[in-house]
Amino acid sequence: MRFMILVKATKDSEAGILPDEQLLAEMGNYNEELVKAGAMLAGEGLQPSSKGARIRYAGTKRTVIDGPFAETKELVAGFWLIQVKSRDEAIEWLKRAPFKEGEVEIRQVFEAEDFGPAFTSELREQEERLRAQIAAKH
Amino acid sequence: MRFMMLMIPKGYEQAAPGTMPDAKAVAAMMKYNESLQKAGVLLALDGLHPPSMGARVSFSGGKPKVTDGPFAEAKEVLGGYWMIQVKSKEEAIQWASRCPGSDNEVIEIRQVQEFTDFPPDVQEAAAKFPEMQAKSGQR
Numbered sequence: 001m002r003f004m005i006l007v008k009a010t011k012d013s014e015a016g017i018l019p020d021e022q023l024l025a026e027m028g029n030y031n032e033e034l035v036k037a038g039a040m041l042a043g044e045g046l047q048p049s050s051k052g053a054r055i056r057y058a059g060t061k062r063t064v065i066d067g068p069f070a071e072t073k074e075l076v077a078g079f080w081l082i083q084v085k086s087r088d089e090a091i092e093w094l095k096r097a098p099f100k101e102g103e104v105e106i107r108q109v110f111e112a113e114d115f116g117p118a119f120t121s122e123l124r125e126q127e128e129r130l131r132a133q134i135a136a137k138h
Numbered sequence: 139m140r141f142m143m144l145m146i147p148k149g150y151e152q153a154a155p156g157t158m159p160d161a162k163a164v165a166a167m168m169k170y171n172e173s174l175q176k177a178g179v180l181l182a183l184d185g186l187h188p189p190s191m192g193a194r195v196s197f198s199g200g201k202p203k204v205t206d207g208p209f210a211e212a213k214e215v216l217g218g219y220w221m222i223q224v225k226s227k228e229e230a231i232q233w234a235s236r237c238p239g240s241d242n243e244v245i246e247i248r249q250v251q252e253f254t255d256f257p258p259d260v261q262e263a264a265a266k267f268p269e270m271q272a273k274s275g276q277r
Contacts, residue, residue, distance in 0.1 A: 046250060115158060
C-alpha cells in the first residue's frame with residue numbers, strides 16, 4: 001500500500017524560515033532509514049504559499065488567487081510518498097519522525113484496483129501507458 | 139521548475155471511508171492527464187483515499203500523538219496531486235486552468251524546493267538529499 005504523508009505548514013515554514021542544521025541532520029538520518037527499509041518512494045518540500053496560487057473552478061470560468069493563503073494549519077509544507085504493508089506501519093514510521101512540533105497527515109493513495117469495474121480496461125490501459133511514459137522520463 | 143498542483147475538493151473532508159470518484163469525472167480527468175503527459179510536463183500524479191481512512195500524527199513537545207480521521211476541524215483536505223515540470227509559475231497556472239475542475243474544486247499551485255534554492259549551510263546539512271532522492275524514486 002502506498003501512503004502520502006502531508007507535512008502541515010507552520011508559521012515558520014510559511015515565513016520561509018528553513019529548518020536549522022540539527023533538524024536537517026535528524027531528517028537526513030530519518031530519510032536514510034526510510035530508504036534503507038525500501039519504504040521511501042518520494043519526498044519534497046514546498047516553497048511557502050506566498051509564492052503559490054490557487055485556481056477556482058465555476059463552470060468554464062477560472063479565477064486565479066495569488067498566495068499567501070490564510071489557513072496556515074491547513075496548508076501543506078512538504079510530503080513523503082511511502083510504500084508499506086499497512087496503515088499501522090505508516091503510523092509507526094511517522095511516530096519516529098524527528099519533529100518537535102507540528103502535524104503530519106497520513107493518507108492512502110488510490111491504486112487502479114481500488115476503482116473496480118468503473119475503471120474500464122480502456123481507462124486502465126491509458127493509466128498504465130501514462131505511468132510507463134512518466135517512468136521512462138526519469 | 140517543479141510545481142505541485144494540489145487538488146482540494148470541497149466536501150471531501152467529510153467523505154465516508156471507501157468513497158470513490160465518479161467514473162465520468164475520472165474519464166475527463168484522464169484526458170487532461172494525457173495532455174499533460176503529451177506536453178512532457180507530467181512527473182507524477184496520484185489520488186488519495188478520503189481523510190476518514192487516514193490519520194494525523196502531531197508532535198507537540200516532540201511527543202507523537204495519533205488522531206484517526208475524519209478530522210472534525212478540517213475545512214479543506216487534499217484529494218490528489220500532480221507534480222509538473224514547467225518553465226514558470228504562469229505556465230503552471232495555465233495548466234491548472236485547463237483542468238476539468240468542478241465548482242467544488244480548487245487547485246493550489248506550489249513550487250517545489252530544489253536543492254539549489256537553499257543557502258550553502260543548508261545545502262551542506264542536506265548534502266545526502268539528492269542521492270537519497272535518486273535512491274528512492276517511484277516504483
